[in-house]
Amino acid sequence: xxxxxxxxxxxxxxxxxxxxxxxxxxxxxxxxxxxxxxxxxxxxxxxxxxxxxxxxxxxxxxxxxxxxxxxxxxxxxxxxxxxxxxxxxxxxxxxxxxxxxxxxxxxxxxxxxxxxxxxxxxxxxxxxxxxxxxxxxxxxxxxxxxxxxxxxxxxxxxxxxxxxxxxxxxxxxxxxxxxxxxxxxxxxxxxxxxxxxxxxxxxxxxxxxxxxxxxxxxxxxxxxxxxxxxxxxxxxxxxxxxxxxxxxxxxxxxxxxxxxxxxxxxxxxxxxxxxxxxxxxxxxxxxxxxxxxxxxxxxxxxxxxxxxxxxxxxxxxxxxxxxxxxxxxx
Amino acid sequence: xxxxxxxxxxxxxxxxxxxxxxxxxxxxxxxxxxxxxxxxxxxxxxxxxxxxxxxxxxxxxxxxxxxxxxxxxxxxxxxxxxxxxxxxxxxxxxxxxxxxxxxxxxxxxxxxxxxxxxxxxxxxxxxxxxxxxxxxxxxxxxxxxxxxxxxxxxxxxxxxxxxxxxxxxxxxxxxxxxxxxxxxxxxxxxxxxxxxxxxxxxxxxxxxxxxxxxxxxxxxxxxxxxxxxxxxxxxxxxxxxxxxxxxxxxxxxxxxxxxxxxxxxxxxxxxxxxxxxxxxxxxxxxxxxxxxxxxxxxxxxxxxxxxxxxxxxxxxxxxxxxxxxxxxxxxxxxxxxxxxxxxxxxxxxxx
Numbered sequence: 001x002x003x004x005x006x007x008x009x010x011x012x013x014x015x016x017x018x019x020x021x022x023x024x025x026x027x028x029x030x031x032x033x034x035x036x037x038x039x040x041x042x043x044x045x046x047x048x049x050x051x052x053x054x055x056x057x058x059x060x061x062x063x064x065x066x067x068x069x070x071x072x073x074x075x076x077x078x079x080x081x082x083x084x085x086x087x088x089x090x091x092x093x094x095x096x097x098x099x100x101x102x103x104x105x106x107x108x109x110x111x112x113x114x115x116x117x118x119x120x121x122x123x124x125x126x127x128x129x130x131x132x133x134x135x136x137x138x139x140x141x142x143x144x145x146x147x148x149x150x151x152x153x154x155x156x157x158x159x160x161x162x163x164x165x166x167x168x169x170x171x172x173x174x175x176x177x178x179x180x181x182x183x184x185x186x187x188x189x190x191x192x193x194x195x196x197x198x199x200x201x202x203x204x205x206x207x208x209x210x211x212x213x214x215x216x217x218x219x220x221x222x223x224x225x226x227x228x229x230x231x232x233x234x235x236x237x238x239x240x241x242x243x244x245x246x247x248x249x250x251x252x253x254x255x256x257x258x259x260x261x262x263x264x265x266x267x268x269x270x271x272x273x274x275x276x277x278x279x280x281x282x283x284x285x286x287x288x289x290x291x292x293x294x295x296x297x298x299x300x301x302x303x304x305x306x307x308x309x310x311x312x313x314x315x316x317x318x319x320x321x322x323x324x325x326x327x328x329x330x
Numbered sequence: 331x332x333x334x335x336x337x338x339x340x341x342x343x344x345x346x347x348x349x350x351x352x353x354x355x356x357x358x359x360x361x362x363x364x365x366x367x368x369x370x371x372x373x374x375x376x377x378x379x380x381x382x383x384x385x386x387x388x389x390x391x392x393x394x395x396x397x398x399x400x401x402x403x404x405x406x407x408x409x410x411x412x413x414x415x416x417x418x419x420x421x422x423x424x425x426x427x428x429x430x431x432x433x434x435x436x437x438x439x440x441x442x443x444x445x446x447x448x449x450x451x452x453x454x455x456x457x458x459x460x461x462x463x464x465x466x467x468x469x470x471x472x473x474x475x476x477x478x479x480x481x482x483x484x485x486x487x488x489x490x491x492x493x494x495x496x497x498x499x500x501x502x503x504x505x506x507x508x509x510x511x512x513x514x515x516x517x518x519x520x521x522x523x524x525x526x527x528x529x530x531x532x533x534x535x536x537x538x539x540x541x542x543x544x545x546x547x548x549x550x551x552x553x554x555x556x557x558x559x560x561x562x563x564x565x566x567x568x569x570x571x572x573x574x575x576x577x578x579x580x581x582x583x584x585x586x587x588x589x590x591x592x593x594x595x596x597x598x599x600x601x602x603x604x605x606x607x608x609x610x611x612x613x614x615x616x617x618x619x620x621x622x623x624x625x626x627x628x629x630x631x632x633x634x635x636x637x638x639x640x641x642x643x644x645x646x647x648x649x650x651x652x653x654x655x656x657x658x659x660x661x662x663x664x665x666x667x668x669x670x671x672x673x674x675x676x677x678x679x680x681x
Contacts (some may be wrong), residue, residue: 024469050469056499061458061492068462071447072397074469076462091489095452096459104440105431106653108447140654164656 001184006176008153008186009039013077015187016158017047019073023161024051026062036081036119037176059088063114067097067166070112075161080116083132083170097166098141106125109164113157118146119172119264120312126300129308131264133170133213134271137241143167143242145191146213148175150182152239155189163191172214172264191240194248199236200224200256205231205326207258210249210275212238215262215313222318231326241271249275250283257288258325262313267295292321312319333609334546342615345606348390349616350624352382353604355406357632358415362405362422362436365636366582371422373435376403380577383602384509385410387550388477388570391558395445397476399460401509402437402451407479412444415631416638425642432645433653448480453514454480454487456514457506461493464502464567475561477505482571483514485531486522494535494569501566505557506532508569509544512577516588532569543572545600 004013016023024047025040031054042054055062059080066078080086086093092112100108120129137144143163147153153175160167182211198220200206211219216237223233234252238244253259259279263272276291297311339345359377366375378385381403389410392398400407408418413429421428422436429441430449437448447463450456460478467474484490485508497504508528512519518528532539538560542553550572557568575597579586586594610616 055494056492058492058496060489061461061496064455064489064493065462065465065496068459068464069466069469070462071459072463072466072470074466091452092458095455096450100440100448101656102653103430103434103438104442104448104653105429105433106657107430107440107442109656143655211414282670 001182002179002181003150004176005150005153005178006037006039009157009171010041010043012154012157013040013043014046016077016161017043017051019158020161022073022075023077024053024074025077025079026053026055026066027115028057028081030054030079033097035054035079037173039176040079045171059085060092063089064092064096065094066112066114067110070110072110073199075111075113077113077115077157077161080114082128083116083118084127084130086116086132089238093142093166093168094139098139100163102141111161111164111313112179113160113167113169113170115171117173118170119174120296120301120308121174121214121310123305124305129301131243133168134265134274136168136265137271137274139242141165142242145169146239146241147171148213148216148237150178150180151186152155152189154182154186155305156191156234157190158188167191170213174214178217192245194239194245195237196234196248196252197237198233200232203232205328206233206256207231207260207322207325208234208236208249208252208256209260209262209318210236210238211262211324212241213264215264218313218315219262219318220240222315222322225315226319226322229328231322231328233322244275244278246278246282251280253279253283254286257286260292260294260318260321260325261285262294262318264296264313266298267293268298270295270302289325289327290323293323331611334548334605339610339613339615340353342610344611345615346620346624348386348551349603349610350628351386351389351410352547352606353624353628354415354631355382355385355409356603358409358418358635359405361632361636362419362610363578363582365419365422366594368501371436373437374402374581374583375436376581377426377578378403378406378576380597380601381509381511381574382406382545383547383550384572384574385479387401388507388554390474390551391555392477395472395474397445397447397460397463397474399447399456399463399476399478400449401453401456401480402449403481404449404479404522405436408439408441408446408449411441411446413439413446415635417441419635419639420642423639423640423642424644426645427638427642428645431649451616454484454489454493456480457484457489457493458496460504460506461496461502464497464504465500466502468502473562475503475505475558477507477558479507479509481514482508482510482512482519482528483517483522483563484508485528486514487652494532494537497567498535498537503561503564504567505554506537506567506569507554508571509574511574512570513576515580515591516584518588529569529571537567537569538565539569539571541571541573544572545602547602547606575600
């Protein structure tokens with residue numbers, strides 16, 4: 001069937017609500033407004049205000065209430081409008097959700113799912129555009145998901161809800177309108193493994209492009225263009241940023257001998273730094289070239305389109321990094 | 331002998347029980363201080379000495395299925411909720427027999443069996459949890475109450491205000507118990523709040539709120555019973571400001587530069603244990619031999635608990651990384667708190 005990322009997310013939510021009466025959605029404007037990105041549009045009419053629960057602008061309060069409800073046996077899905085707003089709930093996410101199981105000696109797990117929009121590209125300026133999922137991936141106790149495809153948008157939520165521990169789902173704002181075909185039978189997907197979205201066929205110079213979330217379409221486009229230049233790329237979609245599926249990355253690098261990490265987050269102290277370090281630790285002798293990284297410039301994301309474009313990874317920057325990795329000139 | 335003004339003791343047996351409860355907390359914590367000085371216990375240690383009437387009075391009014399959320403000054407709450415003194419002390423020793431297997435320590439006591447949700451050491455961080463526990467009960471149609479303890483310092487935090495609003499907006503079955511001991515660590519209430527009437531703040535959120543003499547265990551129990559009954563019967567959130575005082579330093583590292591010794595002495599004249607004891611003695615309801623038997627009993631309990639902690643085993647380092655995530659071999663996917671809630675997912679597991 002023809003669908004969009006937004007509709008696939010909504011189908012996943014509806015499915016979860018129908019299958020498990022403990023599941024409810026809570027967040028700012030998820031009900032009457034229909035969701036700030038229209039993901040939950042129509043669900044209020046279907047499930048009512050108890051289960052599609054509008055909240056005040058109290059990120060720490062309602063995320064904490066979600067954690068409490070999870071402790072109390074519910075399966076809350078908490079929506080935060082953007083990752084920047086989630087910073088108001090950091091206390092609850094990091095000091096409570098991520099710690100309670102360990103701190104309580106295994107007594108209190110927190111089966112909460114927190115969804116939020118991430119990323120730039122929509123001229124929303126520095127307080128609505130950042131990519132902080134890599135930050136969250138630093139925290140033991142959390143699982144971090146970044147659905148990049150329609151199938152993952154449709155299927156990750158249910159699997160996340162079966163996880164006994166807190167799961168954060170990062171939805172890149174540029175993906176909501178992505179349209180495509182989705183199997184009518186599409187359902188839950190695994191959240192443990194990275195996916196090889198494009199496989200190098202072994203001709204010409206080879207390399208592995210590693211990315212996730214909003215930059216996957218750009219990286220796939222770069223890979224297609226590189227193929228025309230005799231550079232043949234594996235494209236890995238990490239899907240889960242914590243725990244990282246290093247096996248899929250190392251298996252690919254063992255075949256291609258070169259790696260470029262593409263991440264819309266900043267470079268310093270980032271998830272791209274972590275991936276690069278793991279490749280150096282685990283696949284150093286497979287490498288024919290230094291690991292390259294394509295990240296956002298280290299500035300708060302600006303408003304003006306030409307400035308924002310210049311700050312973010314692009315097809316051209318990915319291709320340039322790939323060409324450097326294989327030793328091709330300009 | 332100072333007594334509870336105007337108080338009579340209609341039920342001497344119950345009064346003796348309350349006296350015992352407060353004394354258990356007092357003696358446990360006096361022992362904690364001793365063990366801390368002997369370096370058996372490390373980390374931060376915040377004792378509740380002087381405030382025992384609050385936990386003792388409130389806990390009396392709860393049912394086993396209710397939930398309790400407390401702060402980092404929670405040894406007494408844990409004990410009176412039903413966590414054994416042995417499990418508490420063993421936790422402070424970092425032993426496997428501790429209620430959190432040595433991962434929590436003094437500030438993070440948890441116990442699933444008694445629905446004791448910490449042991450929360452971020453000031454006001456427990457309030458949203460209490461709101462959520464109450465929300466779960468509301469959504470599942472259960473008649474349970476969640477009681478949330480916090481100090482008056484918490485009212486300056488945003489999470490306090492967000493939680494008051496959510497609880498009132500959604501009419502949730504939660505009782506907020508503000509233990510107003512007048513100092514947020516070393517900062518006096520008047521130096522940190524533009525409005526020092528705390529019950530008034532809660533009332534501003536349309537929550538039924540009143541202030542109670544937190545040194546009078548009868549007054550605390552009576553107020554808490556009234557509030558808990560109202561919450562349980564669907565009356566929405568309630569709020570008690572319990573006016574009390576911490577006799578000891580904030581923690582073991584506090585030289586107490588911020589308050590006068592005379593102020594501490596004045597409050598110690600209203601020691602909740604002495605007040606009740608004096609009242610009972612005046613009424614002729616606490617013969618010396620009864621008091622002696624009571625103290626001997628409590629001392630024996632604490633002494634047994636110390637023995638239990640002393641003879642415990644350090645949580646093995648090989649277990650260190652356990653419980654960062656749930657053991658996938660456990661059947662923990664239903665969640666610890668999922669007792670009799672709704673129904674499990676009807677669909678198959680994830681592919």
